[in-house]
Each structure stands twice: as structure tokens, then as C-alpha cells.
Amino acid sequence: MTVGTVAFDDITTPFGRAEKVVGGACTYISWAGSYFTNDINLVSIVGDDFPKEELDALKSRGVNLEGLEIVDGGKSFFWAGKYHDNMNKRDTLVTDLNVLADFDPILPESYKNSQYVMLGNLTPEIQIKVMDQMKSKPNLVVLDTMNFWMDVAMDSLKEAIKRVDVITINDEEARQLSGEYSLVNAAKKIHAMGPKYLVVKKGEHGALLFGDGQVFAAPALPLAEVVDPTGAGDTFAGGFISYIAKTGDTSFENMKNGVVYGSVMASFCVEEFSINKLKNLKQEDIASRVELFKKMTSFNI
Amino acid sequence: MTVGTVAFDDITTPFGRAEKVVGGACTYISWAGSYFTNDINLVSIVGDDFPKEELDALKSRGVNLEGLEIVDGGKSFFWAGKYHDNMNKRDTLVTDLNVLADFDPILPESYKNSQYVMLGNLTPEIQIKVMDQMKSKPNLVVLDTMNFWMDVAMDSLKEAIKRVDVITINDEEARQLSGEYSLVNAAKKIHAMGPKYLVVKKGEHGALLFGDGQVFAAPALPLAEVVDPTGAGDTFAGGFISYIAKTGDTSFENMKNGVVYGSVMASFCVEEFSINKLKNLKQEDIASRVELFKKMTSFNI
Numbered sequence: 001m002t003v004g005t006v007a008f009d010d011i012t013t014p015f016g017r018a019e020k021v022v023g024g025a026c027t028y029i030s031w032a033g034s035y036f037t038n039d040i041n042l043v044s045i046v047g048d049d050f051p052k053e054e055l056d057a058l059k060s061r062g063v064n065l066e067g068l069e070i071v072d073g074g075k076s077f078f079w080a081g082k083y084h085d086n087m088n089k090r091d092t093l094v095t096d097l098n099v100l101a102d103f104d105p106i107l108p109e110s111y112k113n114s115q116y117v118m119l120g121n122l123t124p125e126i127q128i129k130v131m132d133q134m135k136s137k138p139n140l141v142v143l144d145t146m147n148f149w150m151d152v153a154m155d156s157l158k159e160a161i162k163r164v165d166v167i168t169i170n171d172e173e174a175r176q177l178s179g180e181y182s183l184v185n186a187a188k189k190i191h192a193m194g195p196k197y198l199v200v201k202k203g204e205h206g207a208l209l210f211g212d213g214q215v216f217a218a219p220a221l222p223l224a225e226v227v228d229p230t231g232a233g234d235t236f237a238g239g240f241i242s243y244i245a246k247t248g249d250t251s252f253e254n255m256k257n258g259v260v261y262g263s264v265m266a267s268f269c270v271e272e273f274s275i276n277k278l279k280n281l282k283q284e285d286i287a288s289r290v291e292l293f294k295k296m297t298s299f300n301i
Numbered sequence: 302m303t304v305g306t307v308a309f310d311d312i313t314t315p316f317g318r319a320e321k322v323v324g325g326a327c328t329y330i331s332w333a334g335s336y337f338t339n340d341i342n343l344v345s346i347v348g349d350d351f352p353k354e355e356l357d358a359l360k361s362r363g364v365n366l367e368g369l370e371i372v373d374g375g376k377s378f379f380w381a382g383k384y385h386d387n388m389n390k391r392d393t394l395v396t397d398l399n400v401l402a403d404f405d406p407i408l409p410e411s412y413k414n415s416q417y418v419m420l421g422n423l424t425p426e427i428q429i430k431v432m433d434q435m436k437s438k439p440n441l442v443v444l445d446t447m448n449f450w451m452d453v454a455m456d457s458l459k460e461a462i463k464r465v466d467v468i469t470i471n472d473e474e475a476r477q478l479s480g481e482y483s484l485v486n487a488a489k490k491i492h493a494m495g496p497k498y499l500v501v502k503k504g505e506h507g508a509l510l511f512g513d514g515q516v517f518a519a520p521a522l523p524l525a526e527v528v529d530p531t532g533a534g535d536t537f538a539g540g541f542i543s544y545i546a547k548t549g550d551t552s553f554e555n556m557k558n559g560v561v562y563g564s565v566m567a568s569f570c571v572e573e574f575s576i577n578k579l580k581n582l583k584q585e586d587i588a589s590r591v592e593l594f595k596k597m598t599s600f601n602i
Contacts, residue, residue: 086482181387184525205506208523217520217597222509224485256600290602296518297598299557301591 004120010080025120028231032238038062047074239265305421311381326421333539339363348375540566
């Protein structure tokens with residue numbers, strides 16, 4: 001099951017602009033996840049301006065839309081952003097919450113025993129509301145969030161974090177959340193807040209997985225062309241949890257593999273605007289990039 | 302053989318200050334290298350203010366000081382710097398060239414057939430002068446440099462680069478040198494300038510090795526405490542080339558191992574001010590951190 005935004009984005013990068021394209025954390029998570037499982041329960045909200053063919057495309061990938069609220073006459077969440085020259089920083093130009101302002105998710109009965117729950121970046125209150133509705137304890141709950149919620153809703157974010165198994169944030173956010181500069185020390189503090197596992201997403205510098213007193217470091221695949229970083233973190237999360245769901249193994253060893261698959265999916269995401277590249281992958285594309293990843297990280301001492 | 306500065310540093314970090322401590326690229330390179338070979342030919346210059354016991358310590362590690370010019374009545378190169386809170390940026394407060402201003406290295410005869418040559422960060426003119434004095438073509442020449450030389454001496458830097466096998470720089474420098482933002486494309490441009498191999502040093506984010514149409518990505522070991530990043534790049538370079546010298550194998554496969562050993566040595570360097578930690582390592586310390594590195598990067602897909 002995945003909760004998060006389904007939205008429109010307006011993205012400007014040094015390489016061009018994509019106006020009113022499909023975006024949203026839940027969209028990226030679902031597309032990435034659909035290469036690992038055809039049993040994704042989506043929870044989100046859109047207006048009736050959201051293109052039906054985009055929803056049909058998700059359905060055809062095995063994404064269950066029973067939990068998608070479509071608001072008659074409503075407008076979908078809209079975000080506009082502009083990336084700096086180095087693509088590592090971006091400015092938010094517009095955030096129109098629209099239907100998201102009143103989002104109060106009611107889980108369909110069939111969702112309430114989902115075993116793998118991805119809480120995409122959203123207000124912590126909504127992430128909590130979703131957890132409250134679960135009937136049985138999931139095998140794994142992963143929460144993604146961002147600095148914005150640390151700034152405006154730290155208390156409820158901490159409530160949400162307390163109840164999850166894995167949290168995925170970037171390095172600056174790990175520092176902000178923990179008050180520790182060293183990521184090793186940040187991980188310790190964050191473990192003490194609840195999550196047994198911490199994934200630190202570092203964009204072009206890869207990702208770190210902390211847990212069980214261990215650490216796994218995955219570099220990012222160096223890419224010749226990065227067109228649009230939007231959604232890379234969500235795509236990572238979607239690949240990560242869906243690989244774990246597919247294998248049914250929540251051990252640290254298998255989470256490492258999840259990080260590799262997440263990184264591979266994210267490497268595709270950034271090569272085109274919006275979800276364009278994620279829509280057209282073959283299993284062979286993924287497998288061959290995993291091979292690249294293995295080659296790139298292996299050494300023989 | 303290693304060429305570079307032997308100097309005094311004054312270092313301020315958020316964790317404290319070290320006044321007039323031993324520093325210099327050549328010092329770090331030699332100390333790191335001394336754990337792999339006891340046959341390092343040092344080329345540098347100091348004033349007679351440089352402590353004799355520090356030179357004796359290097360000698361006792363098998364570092365040949367025949368090529369170290371000691372200027373009577375001269376003062377050693379002095380650098381003072383202050384790190385920002387996040388340790389990733391620093392400001393240079395003082396640069397007193399002192400004896401370095403007139404450095405015109407004359408290689409001892411016994412150095413002129415050195416098989417592994419590390420050109421530490423210095424004016425490209427000096428790096429070229431050193432190469433000019435070699436009697437036989439070395440197995441491997443590695444050049445380290447920095448953005449400063451790109452700003453003030455790009456032409457002679459390009460002359461120097463043309464003649465070396467490996468260049469080690471950080472990511473911003475790779476971008477500046479090549480004019481390409483993508484490191485994959487930067488590597489292609491830099492290969493075309495001469496060096497078959499490019500090492501991109503990314504500090505806490507690890508290192509990338511490009512060459513032979515391949516790429517190797519090594520993360521940095523996440524550390525609980527980083528006290529002083531000064532010299533980490535030089536220490537990396539010293540470990541890298543000395544491991545290759547020790548094994549006598551300049552293949553891409555073995556260079557990968559060199560990157561791992563370089564990363565491991567750098568991880569020690571930053572844990573204390575100056576060369577303090579590098580002075581007191583045991584082979585077991587290095588071996589156990591290499592094991593950590595293997596564990597941290599291995600996965601099983």
C-alpha cells in the first residue's frame with residue numbers, strides 16, 4: 001500500500017521545462033513499484049482534472065485505485081519548481097494544495113491488512129491517520145518525509161516516526177531531525193526515535209542504509225545525462241519497498257538489495273521529465289542496470 | 302617518489318584548533334604511503350624551522366629525504382584555514398609561501414628511475430619540472446591538483462595533465478576542468494586531455510574511478526567523528542599510489558583496490574588533527590577497516 005500525492009508538476013531545469021506534467025510522490029512510488037509487484041494499493045486524492053488515461057495506465061500496471069478519491073469539480077495538487085544549474089538545489093515557485101487541503105483518507109477494507117506500507121511524503125497527520133486504520137500490523141512500514149514537515153510539524157512527525165520501521169530522508173534532513181552532524185550519530189538518535197532502519201538519500205552521491213548496528217553504502221550510478229531529478233527519492237522508495245514486498249524478506253541483508261533496486265529505479269527516473277522513463281521500462285533494462293551497479297561497486301581484496 | 306609541500310598548518314574546525322602543526326601534501330602522502338612501502342623518495346623544500354624529529358620520524362618509516370631541500374634561515378610553507386560548521390567548506394586565512402616561493406626541485410640521481418610518481422598538489426610548473434628530470438618512463442604517474450591552479454595556471458596545468466596516467470581532483474574541479482556538469486561526460490573530456498584514469502574525490506561521499514570505459518564507485522566510510530579533514534585527499538592519494546606500487550599492478554581492477562585503500566587511509570586521517578592518527582596505525586587497523594569497507598559495500602543479488 002502506498003499513500004502520497006498524485007499531482008501535476010511544472011518543472012524547469014537547465015535542460016528545459018515540462019509544464020503541467022504528471023507528478024506526485026504516490027505516482028512515482030507506484031510506477032517504480034509496479035515493476036516488482038502488481039498488487040499496489042494506492043491511497044491519494046485528485047481533482048477531476050486529472051487525466052483518466054493516466055489512471056488507466058496505473059491500473060494496467062496492477063495498481064489498485066479503490067483508495068483514490070476523485071473530487072468532482074476539484075483541482076489536483078500542483079507544484080512548480082525550478083532547479084539551479086547544478087540540479088542539486090531547487091526553488092519551489094508554486095504550491096497549490098487544491099484538493100489536498102481537505103484530504104482525509106479513508107482506507108478501503110481491502111487495504112487494511114496490507115503487509116507493506118509506504119507512507120509517501122505528506123503531512124505527518126495523514127501518515128498517522130493511515131496507520132491508525134490498519135487492522136493488522138504490517139510486515140514493514142516505510143515513511144518518507146522532508147525538512148518542510150520538520151519545520152512546521154515536528155511534533156506530529158515524531159509521533160509518526162515512532163511507529164514506523166524505516167524512515168527515508170536526505171542527509172540534511174537526517175541532520176536536522178537528529179541535531180547531529182555526523183550521519184553515524186544521526187542514525188543512532190533516529191533509531192532511538194523509533195525506526196529500526198534509516199535510509200539516507202544523497203541524490204547523486206547515493207544512499208546509506210543504517211540498521212542492526214550495520215551500515216550499507218550504495219553509490220548512485222553515474223549518469224551521462226540527468227534531465228529532471230523530480231521524484232527520484234519517491235522512485236527510490238517505491239523500488240525499495242516493492243522489492244522487499246516481492247521477496248517478503250525484511251532482513252538487513254535483503255534491505256541492502258532493496259536499496260540497490262531503489263537506486264536503479266531512481267537512475268531511470270532522472271533521465272527524463274516526469275514519469276516518462278518509468279512508464280516504458282523492461283525487466284531487462286532493470287536487470288542490466290543492476291548488473292552495472294554490481295560491476296561498479298565490486299572489488300577484489 | 303612523491304613531490305609536494307612539507308609545511309606547517311594552522312587549522313580551526315568546529316571541534317577545536319591546531320596551531321602550527323605539521324602538514325603539507327607530501328607529508329600526508331608519505332605517511333599514508335609508508336604503510337604500503339618503505340621505499341618512498343620524497344621531493345620537497347622546508348626551512349630550518351621544520352622540526353628535525355618530524356623528519357626523523359619520516360625516515361624511520363622508510364621515506365628517503367635526499368630530495369628534501371632544507372633552506373638555512375628559511376621558513377617553511379605555512380597555511381592557515383578555518384572550516385565551516387559542516388566541514389565541507391573551508392576558508393583559507395593565510396598562505397605564506399616562504400621557501401616554497403623559490404622551490405626549484407633537483408631530483409637526486411637515485412630518484413630518476415622511480416617507477417611510481419605522485420605529483421602532489423603544487424604549481425603545475427614544478428610538477429612538469431619533476432617529470433622532465435625522470436630518466437625512464439615510470440609505470441604510473443599520478444597528479445593531484447586543485448581549482449586554484451585551474452584559475453591561475455590552466456595552460457601549464459593542461460601541459461602537466463597531458464603527461465600523466467591518473468589525475469585526482471574533486472567533483473567541482475572535474476567540472477571546472479572539463480566544462481561538463483555530468484561527471485561521466487567530464488571523465489570523457491579529461492581522458493581526452495591525456496590521463497587514462499580519473500579519480501574524483503568527493504570527501505564524505507567517497508570517490509569515483511573512471512578509466513578503460515569503466516567506472517568504480519567507492520563510498521566513504523561513515524565516521525562518527527570527523528575532527529579535521531585537512532590532508533584527506535593527499536592521504537587518499539598516498540594510499541592509492543602506494544598500494545599500486547606495492548602490488549606492481551596498474552590494471553583498472555587493481556586501481557579499484559587502490560581506491561579502497563586510499564579511502565581507508567583517508568578515513569583515519571580525518572579522525573585527528575594533522576598527521577597524528579596516521580603516525581600511529583597498525584597493519585591490523587588498516588586490515589580491519591578494509592573489512593568494514595567490504596562489508597559496507599557488499600550485497601547479494
